[in-house]
Amino acid sequence: MNKRRQFLGQLTALGGSYLLAACGGGSGDGAGSASGAAVANVAARASTASANGTTIPSASSITDTSGAVWTLSQGSVYRNGVKAGNTYNVTLLMIYGAVIYHQGTGGQFYAWNGSTWTACNDPRLGGTSPDGTTIPSASYIIDKAGAMWTVVNGVIYRNGGTVGNTYNVSLLLWYGGKIWHIGTGGQFYVLTDLDRWLPCNDPRNAAAIAASTGMFYGVNGHFDYTYTPSQLVSILRNMGCTSYRVGCTDDPKQLNAVSKLAAAFQAAGLQLLVLINQGVYDSNGNVFSSESAAYSRGQQVAMAVANALKQYGVTLYECGNELTRQNATILDFTNAGTKAVDFNNRNWPAMRGVMRGMIDGVKSVQSNAKCGINFCVADIGAADALWDGMQPDGTGGYPKVRWDITTWHNYEVYGDIFNIGIDGSGPGFDLPTYCKARYGVPFIITEWNTGPEKAQDYRASYISNTLSKYYQARKSHNIQAVMYYVLDSGNNTYGVMTNGTTLNPPYSALTSFMTGNPAN
Template identity: 70%
Template sequence: MLKRRQFLGGLTALSASYLLAACGGGGESSNASGKAAAATGASGAAAASGASGTSSNTTPTAKTSDPNSISMPPATSITDNSGNVWTLSGGSVYRNGSAAGNTFNVSLVLFYGGVIYHEGTGGQFYEWTGSGWVGCNDPRLGGTSADGTSLPASPYIIDKSGAIWTLTNGVIYRNGATVGDTYNVSLVLWYGGKIWHCGTGGQFYVNTDTAGHWLNCNDPRTAIAPPAGMFYGMNGHFDYTYTPQQIVSILKGMGCTSYRVGGTNTSNELNALVGLAQAFQSAGMTLIVLINQGVYDSNGNLLAGENAAYSQGYAVAQGIANALKPYGVTIYECGNELTRTNATVLDFTAAGTRASDFNNANWPVMRGVMRGMIDGVKSVQSNAKCGINFCVNDVGAADALWDGMQPDGSGGHPTVRWDITTWHNYEVYGDLFDVGTDGAQPGFDLPTYCKARYGVPFIVTEWNTGPDRTQAYRSNYISTKLGEYYQNRKTHNIQSVMYYVLDSGDQTYGIMINGSPLNPSYSAFQSFTAAHPDN
């Protein structure tokens, strides 16, 4: 087990950039050699200089124009804020008497919000950039729709990329084109940065990509509150020099009620886990045990196929559960960042939102070891709760495992069904409630997505900022993130948020060193828990 995790030097934790690194609570290295993905952004509008458009008759009618806007026709000319005079002649746009780019068949020129736009006969709008035209929506439609906007109550929805969604005769359209195979749709919903729909039978579906794939889910608007009593958590290691009783005392002093620690079924690690379990049982606190089995054998070689991986995971998990069952441990996390090893992810800079981001050939090994750990625990404790861990934005992996899919798109494979969705959310990965996708495209609310897709509680088993941050920065980050987690805990089914880590041996991640608090970080954590009860 690693005493601490380090991000690659020189990388800055930029919003919508990703450092796909191992940041585990312990155990097998994720072999993270990733770099921060460039935040390229995506406007959702294709560049264009012509006036002809591609919109169909499903494009909604614009709202009433701004009273300060001017259009041709009926006006014969428009003077912009810089004094340039715009005219429309023969279907082409002119600026101060000279052709403004290559335009044709223009039916409307609009001055709106200080910007010049034009519309082609097909209904496509273009915005003047100062040197050319770029495709856009009719500016009178407004920007991104408010969260919770629905069809048919509203005439249209505009998502974060600028795409316009409409509903006609029970069929869903995106920018005038059908989105997958939909019919008898009674509701289209914009919620948590995603498009959802519901059919007349009451089944909800969520759109996962521009190709029109829909996955079945629950209504994302349903607020779910997990059981209280373990919300404030901390990570630690089995080989600390602190005694179990000292750890319990330290955690109580910080307002923590849960603790995550990893181990395998070797005798020294099992003995350490048993000692902790006994102490936590006596204290009435929750111990979450990370079963630290990966996709490699003891020699560092990939396990030999799904069956071998299943057997290995089963044996290790069964041994751990047998040892801990008498001491009240009922929550196990089955593997640490298994989607982020050299064997499982194709590109560490990928956000993980697509199943194709992962290694198809080695996928069965990962799936096998996950299934084995869950079944190994359940063979001893049928009522135990098993979590599967993901990080960055690995919903592509999570969905494929849940539905029995391979990264190549083939189905019918064994499913992995967990009782708790667990996630790592370091600052460099982005805001969990608005986490970005590949190319830094518009983000979405990840816990809402998981709540609707998998229907089980959500635990953030690791969170922190980067190792290079000052204690003052870390203190503010702790207060801010705890506030965000706390505010959303009872609507997003967030059962616990577990800070990484109690003691890292230095100031990179730990909140104390050798029993001495690192301030102001420690005080920020302690003050927040004292002022915000877990009830």
């Protein structure tokens, strides 16, 4: 079977005229026989290629699938008698998967790409290790980038070099697209993009966090909808939604509207998550001048919101909306946010202050309330820095932001949240698993959708496929709720209805999945 694939590959490389001739496309003027001879020659070379896995030593030469003969002499590699690139001290030459490899000084492997040698792993080790691979019992781990991980005398090595300061390591784990280890005293650590080991819980523990039940299916709305509270209750019940996210500030008009909604939801037994929509800017549109000023404003608005809503049983608050993705806080919107250095160091204290202020403001009014902090894309760099009291420049010792619920936005353009790319293009990792292990609190996806430009058929398909992924992962990833954005966008860009009229097929896709898949 392998030789047949090699033969077909060579035919493809020959070009159209030879292929036509070989398939009976000759004109009968002799071209057919000449082309047939060329094809036969290719087949002969392929059939004489050395067996997969042949090495020097013990073989004296290797023939590749193009018929070239490879030899090893005094530590240098030769192709048809001519040195192939700059090689020395070569101890092993090998053909594997139709590619020529050599092992050089220090045990490093290199692959021949047709003109030069490129560093790689021993191809016999295989590709990316299966999720959940550990050392021990495996002797090595290969990550998605092709790096090989080993543990020697309790120290962690990547491609032969140490990674950070590790010792007494008893377990190395490949899980959810990340490298984890257990260090001294049984503490787990996870490796970040900047080769820092951060403390965490065992990522494999699916039952570590108790999440509230009965609110998994949610949808977003706005305080200024023309729907009455009773109409909204009826709409949500018909859809199969059990939770609703709505934002407001301490503006009396907004608070009055949300208070009426909260009263209706309390009577109907529906869960209301209230976004306290305070940003990093003061009343003049400038970034808060200090962390203390930002904290005071955050605390003020949160106390007003919580005081107005506590009588209606509201206990879930999200403290800020996409604060890590403001012009003042992200340096480059194309960055995935997996590194703290992706964020604005100068304005970081203002963001941290307003977040802390909102959390403390809610807690001062409702000690039993739960507060979430919201992130976007793959902003674990921001989340880690806030959680650990760090600045984007790497300095520490600052106030820590500690939230009760990790909330996230996951639009299609950001990527699959269970395999989201590092810096938008690097190897993906399982973001909810990372958050579960790092912060130890429930996870809510408070906004999700595809783009506003997508056709309605596409949107419906996206809704069904994405909800299926969320639904299957809800328990293993401690996902407390997923909240579609949005109920009514006033047009057909995001919403599933407009002025009470359903937009199909998105509305049907959303409601049929919710009603057909109980989330208890």
